[in-house]
Each structure stands twice: as C-alpha cells, then as structure tokens.
Amino acid sequence: MVTKPYEPLDPREYEEGIDVVIASVRRNSRHALDPAIKSCNLLNNIRGMQEAQSRGAIERVMLNEQGQVAEGASANVFAVRGGPGRPPARRALPAAASPS
Numbered sequence: 001m002v003t004k005p006y007e008p009l010d011p012r013e014y015e016e017g018i019d020v021v022i023a024s025v026r027r028n029s030r031h032a033l034d035p036a037i038k039s040c041n042l043l044n045n046i047r048g049m050q051e052a053q054s055r056g057a058i059e060r061v062m063l064n065e066q067g068q069v070a071e072g073a074s075a076n077v078f079a080v081r082g083g084p085g086r087p088p089a090r091r092a093l094p095a096a097a098s099p100s
Contacts, residue, residue, distance in 0.1 A: 023048035
C-alpha cells in the first residue's frame with residue numbers, strides 16, 4: 001500500500017471545476033473480479049490515473065464493460081441537468097461523449 005499526505009484542491013477549483021477524462025481503461029468486470037471485493041488488484045485504476053495525468057487531468061472516470069459510468073478515482077460522479085444535482089440510484093449512468 002502506498003499513501004501520501006492529503007492535498008486539498010485549490011478553493012478556485014471548487015468553484016470553477018477541474019479537468020476530468022474518461023479513461024480508456026475499463027473498470028474490472030464483475031464476471032472477472034467483483035469490484036465490490038476489496039482486493040489489491042488495482043492495476044486498472046492505476047493505469048486510468050496515469051492516463052488522466054498524462055492528459056493533464058486531475059481526475060479520471062472509468063466506465064464499466066457496457067460503457068456506463070462506473071466510478072471516479074477519488075470523487076463521486078453526479079449528473080446535473082436543469083435542476084438540483086442528485087447522485088444516481090443504484091444503477092450506473094450511461095456515459096456521454098459530449099454535453100447536450
């Protein structure tokens with residue numbers, strides 16, 4: 001396990017937002033390794049963050065094998081459209097290629 005000191009975001013980033021990428025690396029399939037199992041098999045997460053950092057982003061979003069939003073690296077993912085933001089129900093959100 002590797003740890004590092006907590007580094008909060010700049011207050012400006014809370015107002016303006018941060019750069020995020022949708023990683024090309026997919027979340028582990030439940031058929032291969034149940035993501036609910038807390039194991040040390042985090043290689044795909046590490047690869048996804050490396051990809052985000054190489055593209056100048058602070059955060060990455062990973063999709064599941066169906067192309068739906070599965071998770072952020074260190075953040076929750078919310079969709080807001082014309083009203084107050086709400087977290088998704090227990091199902092994954094379909095990924096959007098561009099804002100509508």
